Amino acid sequence: MILRETEHKSIVGWVRESCKGSPLMLGRKGLWPESRLQKLDRPGLWIKRDDELSFTLSGPKYRKFAGLSQAMKASDHVVSWGSARSAFLLGLSQMAKEEGRSLELILLRSTPYQDFGADILYQNAFAAHSQHWLSREDWPTAAFLANRIAEGRGRTLILPEGGVSPKALAGPMSLALDLTEQSLALGLDFREIWVDSGSGFTAQALILALGTILKNPPLIHVVLCAGKDDDFRQGLALRLEEAKNELALDWRAAPFECHKASIGASYGSTPKAVWQKIAKEHQEKGLLLDPIYTAKLMLTFEAHRAAHGESPGETLLIHSGGSLNNFGFEKGLIVYEG
Known part of the structure; x- marks a missing residue:
């Protein structure tokens, strides 16, 4: 090597x-x-x-959130979107609480949550933050909604679905x-x-x-x-x-x-x-x-x-x-x- x-x-x-x-x-x-x-x-x-x-x-989410440290510190608010069972949003919910940032979640309405297992964790974590639900038909507008939410909020970090961002x-x-x-x-x-x-x-x-x-x-x-x-x-x-x-x-x-x-x-x-x-x-x-x-x-x-x-x-x-x-x-x- x-x-x-x-x-x-x-x-x-x-x-x-x-x-x-x-x-x-x-x-x-x-x-x-x-x-x-x-x-x-x-x-x-x-x-x-x-x-x-x-x-x-x-592991990938852990590394991703570690590398987002400076972007998080430069923001007071965070907006992101994803499925109702998004591992990235679950982690983001955790990190927003730890770093004292307000978080707005845009969630895709799909199969209803079940009353056992990991679904309980998703519901519990997301309940601590503002939620906006979109149907699959309206899902293509998620990025537009994120930008609209961020308007007038001051220092806001917008993270696309899955945290796929420079x-x-x-x-x-x-x-x-x-x-x-x-x-x-x-x-x-x-x-x-x-x-x-x-x-x-x-x-x-x-x-x-x-x-x-x-x-x-x-x-x-x-x-x-x-x-x-x-x-x-x-x-x-x-x-x-x-x-x-x-x-x-x-x-x-x-x-x-x-x-x-x-x-x-x-x-x-x-x-x-x-x-x-x-x-x-x-x-x-x-x-x-x-x-x-x-x-x-x-x-x-x-x-x-x-x-x-x-x-x-x-x-x-x-x-x-x-x-x-x-x-x-x-x-x-x-x-x-x-």
Whole structure:
């Protein structure tokens, strides 16, 4: 692993400044959120434990909110929109309370909440903030409504759905810096990295950061748990322009491939094989995957290996977290029986 020193130093400074003063960094020695690497029981296979950063915030959300610290501090009010079960809005509700910011939520009216599990947490968290509900028919007006709400409010931070914003870009790039430091310290040189994708924001940030700071970046395998290949590539092109606007560097994309999830390809689909995989990994390895993202990541990785064989060199799987998703289904978690 060989660094492009100038680019690495510049991105380190940008991410460090973005995360400075975040309550998520209080008491931490590092300059950005850090999670450990775990060696798995296959030769050359490792997993990045971003799931251990937080329970209610997945790893990508934790990094995103840490990097939003300066934008939050420059605002008194926050407006954002998303589904009634948005993990980003759940985290934002938590952070707004912790940082003493008023929050207006624009929520998509869809399937009614259930009276058990994670739905109780969404209802409870959102009840502490102002809510505006839109039908699916009116949902395209959410951004317009957010801007209208912000008018006359003074210092207001508007965060698009999922927090996909240039203001949040530095946070997810901390994953690449964290991983690079650990790899150098342990003498590892990952040639392939597997990461899941919902909005695509974290995977796109990883592709750009590793492509820019490394002279010979690894191949990034992106498992699309939502969206299509074309959507991801368009998002990556947009992230590239946003990164150039934030930091004048020779930004480059690492090589990558997009894969449709091998099982449960439709977003939110949770076939029996997904729950079996969660139970098996938890029982045999002590890893708690989730049914929306990480179980599908693992299944797709294994299907790819079965079809194409073991890859040379070391491989890393990013465990993004999302454990809370396990508790949003009346019939979901099972005991693995072999």
